[in-house]
Amino acid sequence: MxxxxxxxxxxxxxxxxxxxxxxxxxxxxxxxxxxxxxxxxxxxxxxxxxxxxxxxxxxxxxxxxxxxxxxxxxxxxxGINTAYPNKLVEEGILAGAIPELAGFETLRREVKYGKNSRIDILLEGGSHGTTYVEVKNVHLMRQAGLAEFPDSVTARGAKHLAELSDMVAEGHRAAMVFLVQRPDCDRLELADDIDPNYAEAFAAAREAGVEVYAIGCSVTPQAIEVNRAVSVDI
Structure with a gap:
């Protein structure tokens, strides 16, 4: 971008x-x-x-x-602008930065689903069927090299995790993608001291079958671009 x-x-x-x-x-x-x-x-x-x-x-x-x-x-x-992560993750998926989310036929953004919600990215067709992708922006770093989410309490984030779990229960795929808008982190963990309720909801979603991926960005005054996978230590 x-x-x-x-x-x-x-x-x-x-x-x-x-x-x-x-x-x-x-x-x-x-x-x-x-x-x-x-x-x-x-x-x-x-x-x-x-x-x-x-x-x-x-x-x-x-x-x-x-x-x-x-x-x-x-x-x-x-990068601190949270209006960009959906676009950046879309670019990353199209470029093959998340191999597990490849092989679809169509990609749509902001599609209504769940309980008065919109899924960030909906992948349809291909070998994996329908995949619901929720995107979260990450830019908190309290320990060198370690990105953390969230940086504040997010009841909305916990709601999204529950809705992704519902999609898995209906027979679809669902994935959470964390977009790290900084170049100095190669690992991701949950900041469960900041929002223990989100950490609990996250554990329940993983148990329900929600997939989790993280990708990182290069950030310059000219562009922000997805350039690597980030390991998820959760």
């Missing part, structure tokens, strides 16, 4: 109210408020003074024309 236009650099002043971030731009020293498309806590990724990258929209209907895209943390560039 390439950014359509060059990103602007700056320094983070603060991230607040979940979806807002004040940033001082390097180009002219002006302070702007950017949209922060990330509902999580962004634990470890909101240190004031951190180097950041923002995109600029030319849509006149947008209240905030800047979007917070990347932050430098622990010596690495980390």
């Amino acid at each position: 390439k950014f359509p236009a060059p990103l602007q650099t700056g320094r983070l002043v603060k991230r607040y109210k979940r979806f807002l971030a004040d940033i001082i731009l390097d180009a002219d020293g002006s302070e702007i408020t950017a949209h922060c498309a990330n509902p999580g806590s962004m634990l470890g990724l909101k240190e004031p003074g951190s180097r950041v990258w923002v995109s600029v929209s030319d849509n006149p209907k947008r209240k905030l024309k800047h979007s917070f895209e990347i932050i430098e943390a622990d010596g690495a560039l980390v």
Whole structure:
């Protein structure tokens, strides 16, 4: 996934109210408020003074024309925009980055299913039949090389796990794919100290037959691209 236009650099002043971030731009020293498309806590990724990258929209209907895209943390560039993982996982599946999810005939996004939900990716046809794929963004790292999910309590995430289990019970395949938007992690674990209920729901889903995969990304100011498998230590 390439950014359509060059990103602007700056320094983070603060991230607040979940979806807002004040940033001082390097180009002219002006302070702007950017949209922060990330509902999580962004634990470890909101240190004031951190180097950041923002995109600029030319849509006149947008209240905030800047979007917070990347932050430098622990010596690495980390993607924080949670609007991208579905697209990135789609690109990864089409490129064969998850061999277990290959062999389908059609791929659709945001298809209604379950209890008033939409599945992130639906794979149909081919040798595996119908496969329901839920995508989760990951960017928490508290130990070098180890990505963790979630970074805050996610009742919605537990609900999705239960719905994937229901699809398996109906005779379909279901898979959880964790998309690690940082280049410095090669393993994934659950942050069960942050959300023990999610960890419990995850264990139940695995027992029910839900498959689990994780893939990592390279992150640059030019593009975010799936480039490797990440081992799941759960």
